[in-house]
Amino acid sequence: MDRGSGKHGLAAGVAARPSRPDWTIDQGWSNYTAEEHATWRTLFERQTALLPGRACEAFVQGMRALPIDAARIPDFRALSEVLRARTGWQVVAVPGLVPDEVFFEHLANRRFPAGHFIRRPHELDYLEEPDVFHDVFGHVPMLMHPAIADYLQAYGEGGLRAQRLGRLPMLARVYWTTIEFGLVREAGGLRLYGAGIASSRTETVFALDDDSPHRVAFDLPRVMRTRYRIDDFQEIYFVVRDLAELLELARIDFAPLYEQVAAQPELAPGELDPADTLLHRGSGRYHRERAAR
Numbered sequence: 001m002d003r004g005s006g007k008h009g010l011a012a013g014v015a016a017r018p019s020r021p022d023w024t025i026d027q028g029w030s031n032y033t034a035e036e037h038a039t040w041r042t043l044f045e046r047q048t049a050l051l052p053g054r055a056c057e058a059f060v061q062g063m064r065a066l067p068i069d070a071a072r073i074p075d076f077r078a079l080s081e082v083l084r085a086r087t088g089w090q091v092v093a094v095p096g097l098v099p100d101e102v103f104f105e106h107l108a109n110r111r112f113p114a115g116h117f118i119r120r121p122h123e124l125d126y127l128e129e130p131d132v133f134h135d136v137f138g139h140v141p142m143l144m145h146p147a148i149a150d151y152l153q154a155y156g157e158g159g160l161r162a163q164r165l166g167r168l169p170m171l172a173r174v175y176w177t178t179i180e181f182g183l184v185r186e187a188g189g190l191r192l193y194g195a196g197i198a199s200s201r202t203e204t205v206f207a208l209d210d211d212s213p214h215r216v217a218f219d220l221p222r223v224m225r226t227r228y229r230i231d232d233f234q235e236i237y238f239v240v241r242d243l244a245e246l247l248e249l250a251r252i253d254f255a256p257l258y259e260q261v262a263a264q265p266e267l268a269p270g271e272l273d274p275a276d277t278l279l280h281r282g283s284g285r286y287h288r289e290r291a292a293r
């Protein structure tokens with residue numbers, strides 16, 4: 001079942017430790033089988049058919065400018081050549097989930113760790129760990145945008161600090177509700193920029209078209225207090241005014257905020273706060289029905 005949310009970092013087991021201390025490996029592009037390239041083509045074609053009118057402009061432009069197409073699993077070296085020239089980022093291969101500090105260290109140095117493996121043909125809609133389709137199709141196009149490029153580097157730096165302060169869960173919630181499951185307002189309406197949505201067939205439709213979830217204006221301390229689901233669609237999608245709002249976040253010192261937020265009660269994944277700016281009050285039908293099963 002395609003639950004875009006899929007496990008990311010915190011819950012799922014970290015991959016077996018490879019030889020290099022930074023957990024990177026060679027992508028080994030020439031070792032991909034015809035079946036693996038065929039899986040990529042299937043995922044790419046069905047997702048690109050869904051994205052028009054749903055993906056934000058930066059995602060569309062980023063995808064168009066990168067060597068990413070249906071024919072084959074992208075070569076990280078070719079991706080990095082284009083990315084470096086635009087925002088100084090590069091894509092490095094990893095065997096799967098890496099420890100938090102390794103992940104942050106890479107992001108802080110504008111290296112995006114991408115899983116090199118691709119899901120099997122019989123699990124097209126189920127993702128245990130972020131694979132090459134999630135990481136390259138979902139995340140890399142947004143790295144072409146200067147605001148996201150700066151924001152993700154700041155997240156890496158902030159992650160190392162949050163770990164020292166013992167506040168990682170609060171920061172991970174900011175990452176989850178933006179880089180993984182974020183929506184943005186555009187002239188034509190709400191659009192997706194989160195990789196977890198962009199790489200999921202069913203969540204792309206659920207996050208933007210379904211009446212069930214709430215859609216709430218992004219608010220930093222509110223998000224830091226809000227627990228999230230990793231096992232199913234999100235109950236609330238947070239919406240930024242524009243991508244520049246993320247750049248503002250990158251410039252904020254989170255340390256005092258962690259203390260302020262720690263003194264307040266947490267919010268459940270689908271719980272509305274009276275102070276929320278509600279863009280869409282969801283019916284909650286989907287999660288109610290799921291819970292009733």
Ligand SMILES: C[C@H](O)[C@H](O)C1=Nc2c(nc(N)[nH]c2=O)NC1
Pocket residue numbers: 008009010094096097098099100103113114115130172175
């Ligand atoms: C909080 C942090 O963002 C999260 O726990 C992690 N995410 C990832 C990770 N490793 C990989 N490869 N991909 C992720 O998205 N390690 C840790």
Ligand SMILES: [Fe+3]
Pocket residue numbers: 008130134135139180195196
């Ligand atoms: Fe991801």
